[in-house]
Amino acid sequence: MAVPAILSADQIDAALAGLPDWRYRLGGLVTVYKAPTSAAALELIAAVGRLAEEQGHHPDLDWRYNRVFLRYSSHDAGGQVTPRDVAAATAAGAAAAASGAAAEPGLFRTIEVGIDTEDPAAISEVWRVALGYRRASSGDLMDPYGRGPGVWFQETSTPNSNHIHLDVHRSQAESGAVQEKTAATGALMNRDHAPGWVVVTDVQGNRLCLCTEAGHGPETVQDQPPPD
Structure with a gap:
């Protein structure tokens, strides 16, 4: 399998202009979603999991009650951001919006x-x-x-x-x-x-x-x- 193209800083900035829920962090795209309830957070996790299986690209994910912490990075590109991460973040953001979750990217430290x-x-x-x-x-x-x-x-x-x-x-x-x-x-x-x-x-x-x-x-x- 060919290694995906690594995005430059300018390309990442351009992608993030269309992804207001997300931030760049040390070779990855990160965010936090706050769901209405813990059950809704689990539903969002399941939706992100289904997307990951469909895309063949899996995030680092952490669940804390009604908040879901997400990070996308392409390990096969040396832990960098590639178009695949942008596509995955876009899809995850759509799933979060559909579930009623609100983005809190500032919580991701x-x-x-x-x-x-x-x-x-x-x-x-x-x-x-x-x-x-x-x-x-x-x-x-x-x-x-x-x-x-x-x-x-x-x-x-x-x-x-x-x-x-x-x-x-x-x-x-x-x-x-x-x-x-x-x-x-x-x-x-x-x-x-x-x-x-x-x-x-x-x-x-x-x-x-x-x-x-x-x-x-x-x-x-x-x-x-x-x-x-």
């Missing part, structure tokens, strides 16, 4: 663990084995079942005294309000790399980064879970 180190090779195997992860071609560590956060190693000759930080990925459309609320807590906000990411430091020196797709276009091809 993606967490990564970043580790500052002078020598990633010296420590990455410890983390891979302990977590049961697989290594991507980039050197990042990935949960093979997509359940846990990714782990990446920030190589630097001047590691921060707190070597571990979290990267919290939201879409740029929803990031502004979160940044304002975070700043209101008294955290130090370093906006040197905004809107790609903002480095947040709490009063005890612990760091996290609030990230958006502006800092992460279509990704380098990485090892991913087996194709559909």
Whole structure:
């Protein structure tokens, strides 16, 4: 089977202009649908499942009472967005509308663990084995079942005294309000790399980064879970 064409950042933006329920996130299209009831959410899951079987393309799906979290990405294209993902998201959106579900894409957050180190090779195997992860071609560590956060190693000759930080990925459309609320807590906000990411430091020196797709276009091809 031929590998599908990978969409460029401009092509993804054009596709999303016609998919207001969806956002781009680290090589995938993501959204959350809130159904009227938990039973309605199950019906939506069943409808998405039927579509997946018809299309031969299956999403990552998570059910939380009356909310359904969806992510489409083409594993056989290295975990990138292809026309197949756009078609699947379009069909899932139509099924959601038919079920009376409302889109809440801002609820879809993606967490990564970043580790500052002078020598990633010296420590990455410890983390891979302990977590049961697989290594991507980039050197990042990935949960093979997509359940846990990714782990990446920030190589630097001047590691921060707190070597571990979290990267919290939201879409740029929803990031502004979160940044304002975070700043209101008294955290130090370093906006040197905004809107790609903002480095947040709490009063005890612990760091996290609030990230958006502006800092992460279509990704380098990485090892991913087996194709559909």
